Amino acid sequence: MPEPKQKLSRSRSRKRKGVQASKTPPLVECPKCKSKALAHHVCPVCGTYKGRQILEVKTKITKRVKKKKREKKKVERDETEKMRESKNGK
Numbered sequence: 001m002p003e004p005k006q007k008l009s010r011s012r013s014r015k016r017k018g019v020q021a022s023k024t025p026p027l028v029e030c031p032k033c034k035s036k037a038l039a040h041h042v043c044p045v046c047g048t049y050k051g052r053q054i055l056e057v058k059t060k061i062t063k064r065v066k067k068k069k070r071e072k073k074k075v076e077r078d079e080t081e082k083m084r085e086s087k088n089g090k
Contacts, residue, residue, distance in 0.1 A: 025038055031051070032046050032048050
């Protein structure tokens with residue numbers, strides 16, 4: 001096997017490795033929701049590809065919305081208990 005005649009300096013080897021650095025993937029604008037997405041991939045925000053709906057994207061529920069839902073269920077539960085008590089008391 002051929003061997004290198006001399007040791008490569010740091011600057012020479014780093015120059016070569018600098019060209020091989022990874023590049024950012026090409027991002028394109030989604031025509032429907034105008035968010036950035038990978039080219040030739042389904043949009044992660046709205047779930048469309050080439051103008052067609054491919055995925056059903058679930059919306060992220062915030063803590064505030066979850067808390068409101070819990071409170072609403074609690075109120076409904078209390079109302080049903082009161083109705084049951086009033087029916088049983090008759």
